[in-house]
Amino acid sequence: MSAVTGTTWAMFAMQVRVEQRIFWRNLSSVFFTFVLPLVLLFTLWIGDDPAANVQYIVALSVFSTGFQGLAIQVAMHRDQGVLKGLMATPLRPSLLILGKAASVTLVILIESVLIVALSALLFGASFPDHLVALLAFVLLGTATFVALGFALASLVPNAESAPAVTNAAYLGILLASILLGTVDGVPGWLQAVGDVIPFSPLVEGVERAWVGPWHGMPWASVGILAAWFVVGVAWTTRRFRWDPSTNS
Amino acid sequence: MTSAPRKPDETVDDRPVLVVADLRKQYADGTHALAGISFELRRGEVLAVLGPNGAGKTSMVEIVTGSRTRTSGTVELLGADPADRSALQRLRARVAVVAQSAAHLRYLTVRETLAMHRAYYTAPRSVGELLALVGLEDSADQKVRQLSGGQQRRLDVAVALVGRPEVIFLDEPTTGFDPAARRRSWEVIATLARMGTSIVLTTHYMEEASTLADRVLVLRAGEIVGEGTPQELAGSLALETRISARLPLGLADVELPPLVRAGLGGGDGRDGHFEVRTVEPTATLAALTSWAIAHGHELVELRVEPPSLEESYLALTGERGGVDVAAAVEVDA
Ligand SMILES: Nc1ncnc2c1ncn2[C@@H]1O[C@H](COP(=O)(O)OP(=O)(O)O)[C@@H](O)[C@H]1O
Ligand SMILES: [Mg+2]
Numbered sequence: 001m002s003a004v005t006g007t008t009w010a011m012f013a014m015q016v017r018v019e020q021r022i023f024w025r026n027l028s029s030v031f032f033t034f035v036l037p038l039v040l041l042f043t044l045w046i047g048d049d050p051a052a053n054v055q056y057i058v059a060l061s062v063f064s065t066g067f068q069g070l071a072i073q074v075a076m077h078r079d080q081g082v083l084k085g086l087m088a089t090p091l092r093p094s095l096l097i098l099g100k101a102a103s104v105t106l107v108i109l110i111e112s113v114l115i116v117a118l119s120a121l122l123f124g125a126s127f128p129d130h131l132v133a134l135l136a137f138v139l140l141g142t143a144t145f146v147a148l149g150f151a152l153a154s155l156v157p158n159a160e161s162a163p164a165v166t167n168a169a170y171l172g173i174l175l176a177s178i179l180l181g182t183v184d185g186v187p188g189w190l191q192a193v194g195d196v197i198p199f200s201p202l203v204e205g206v207e208r209a210w211v212g213p214w215h216g217m218p219w220a221s222v223g224i225l226a227a228w229f230v231v232g233v234a235w236t237t238r239r240f241r242w243d244p245s246t247n248s
Numbered sequence: 249m250t251s252a253p254r255k256p257d258e259t260v261d262d263r264p265v266l267v268v269a270d271l272r273k274q275y276a277d278g279t280h281a282l283a284g285i286s287f288e289l290r291r292g293e294v295l296a297v298l299g300p301n302g303a304g305k306t307s308m309v310e311i312v313t314g315s316r317t318r319t320s321g322t323v324e325l326l327g328a329d330p331a332d333r334s335a336l337q338r339l340r341a342r343v344a345v346v347a348q349s350a351a352h353l354r355y356l357t358v359r360e361t362l363a364m365h366r367a368y369y370t371a372p373r374s375v376g377e378l379l380a381l382v383g384l385e386d387s388a389d390q391k392v393r394q395l396s397g398g399q400q401r402r403l404d405v406a407v408a409l410v411g412r413p414e415v416i417f418l419d420e421p422t423t424g425f426d427p428a429a430r431r432r433s434w435e436v437i438a439t440l441a442r443m444g445t446s447i448v449l450t451t452h453y454m455e456e457a458s459t460l461a462d463r464v465l466v467l468r469a470g471e472i473v474g475e476g477t478p479q480e481l482a483g484s485l486a487l488e489t490r491i492s493a494r495l496p497l498g499l500a501d502v503e504l505p506p507l508v509r510a511g512l513g514g515g516d517g518r519d520g521h522f523e524v525r526t527v528e529p530t531a532t533l534a535a536l537t538s539w540a541i542a543h544g545h546e547l548v549e550l551r552v553e554p555p556s557l558e559e560s561y562l563a564l565t566g567e568r569g570g571v572d573v574a575a576a577v578e579v580d581a
Pocket of ligand 1: 245246247248275276277279280281299300301302303304305306307308
């Protein structure tokens with residue numbers, strides 16, 4: 001209770017603590033965050049060659065937790081008036097966002113470690129070959145999707161439509177990325193579009209870091225993710241609402 | 249306003265805490281919420297903004313506290329313009345808002361919520377003091393989602409007090425409360441006022457305004473239609489007593505005394521029912537009864553109803569038709 005208060009650091013540390021608390025206490029957010037990778041892991045386990053596909057689960061959990069999970073939570077809190085209440089205090093918006101980002105990063109790191117450990121345990125999948133590169137991609141992906149998650153939340157009009165809007169965006173991006181990247185007979189220009197969809201460069205990076213000889217950082221993927229990060233931040237700065245009402 | 253030697257410290261000056269001049273708000277959909285209002289809040293004063301739903305109370309509070317843009321007019325809160333982003337950031341350490349549509353994180357306990365808000369201020373009140381101030385000691389470890397409406401509102405107030413604000417805005421702090429809960433909230437607000445906090449309180453309860461406020465603004469459809477101390481306001485209203493009765497043979501064939509005829513109105517006329525509104529109840533009643541006795545009429549179901557504060561407020565805000573008292577209450581203009 002006698003801790004220093006009112007400093008930037010005190011506010012940031014408090015935001016991270018609070019975000020962690022409310023995440024772990026909300027059973028449905030915990031369930032949806034962890035159940036998806038676990039179910040996918042299980043389907044791999046009963047298929048053939050499970051170890052070859054573990055990296056996609058890591059990429060997918062970064063995407064779903066950072067993007068869809070965050071956007072839905074932010075939209076709900078805005079609709080309830082929680083964000084509006086916080087904005088009436090000296091807490092700066094940037095600190096609130098950074099606190100959320102740090103908390104989401106923590107959750108994603110826990111998820112990733114869990115996936116790697118479980119897949120090693122269940123079907124002897126090898127540990128990632130290039131841990132530092134993998135970590136770099138997980139962190140860059142998280143930053144990008146948190147920024148895009150806030151941008152997506154700006155597009156959600158109210159809590160009722162939050163699941164529909166966020167799922168449409170999430171599944172749309174996922175599907176487009178998979179279809180354009182893997183299906184045969186897709187024209188070259190469409191494939192190129194598929195390559196810049198935000199999920200694709202994350203998969204590319206995680207794949208490269210996971211297995212095989214190291215051919216250097218895939219800078220194109222880094223660049224695309226970074227560009228989406230900038231898009232997310234710019235959109236959020238201009239369009240994000242803290243108030244439940246859409247009419248000013 | 250004599251110039252006693254004063255330190256160049258803005259916290260000891262006697263300038264108003266808040267000055268609003270010709271404030272207008274038109275929403276994007278065209279709604280005119282505020283039609284040019286001007287008022288001041290003095291240091292240490294409790295100002296009630298009284299008005300029915302849709303009068304513009306929330307719009308005013310949100311604009312003045314910087315969470316909404318205005319269409320025109322000027323606002324000066326603690327010497328700064330809340331529409332200026334960097335000024336607003338500084339104001340937030342000194343001004344608290346209990347907004348109508350704000351809420352707290354549902355999965356935190358009361359204690360955790362207060363601890364979170366303490367991190368935002370350099371010299372916050374302790375959690376124990378805050379709990380005691382609003383009487384939430386027994387619910388300290390309950391989750392926000394488990395609190396009753398009244399408890400949540402008290403938590404709102406506790407949160408507003410964390411940073412020892414100089415000015416507090418309370419937007420309808422007791423709407424929807426039962427009378428006991430309302431009285432408890434009034435005690436909390438009265439305590440704040442005693443501590444010297446300047447308070448703007450919006451409400452649609454006349455009684456709340458007259459109990460708590462030093463001064464009342466009556467807002468109707470975005471305009472200030474009355475202003476003064478609760479006493480001035482009540483006095484300035486020609487408070488009408490209602491006298492009603494039934495004349496079985498009907499009103500058509502009788503010649504009522506002038507004093508009665510002047511106040512005639514209301515009543516449905518069925519079975520000779522009539523109602524008289526008057527600011528001179530004694531004389532009117534005397535005229536009516538002596539007339540009835542003289543003519544041998546029986547005043548069936550004779551009733552005399554005193555004016556209520558509520559009634560006068562309803563008249564002021566135009567919720568009860570027919571009486572134009574807006575002109576009668578420009579006491580402090
Ligand atoms: N966000 C908004 N967009 C459009 N109209 C609004 C908005 N908020 C309030 N209004 C309208 O402005 C008027 C004043 O509303 P408000 O300030 O909420 O009044 P009060 O708080 O006194 O009930 C009402 O007619 C209301 O419908
Ligand atoms: Mg209101």
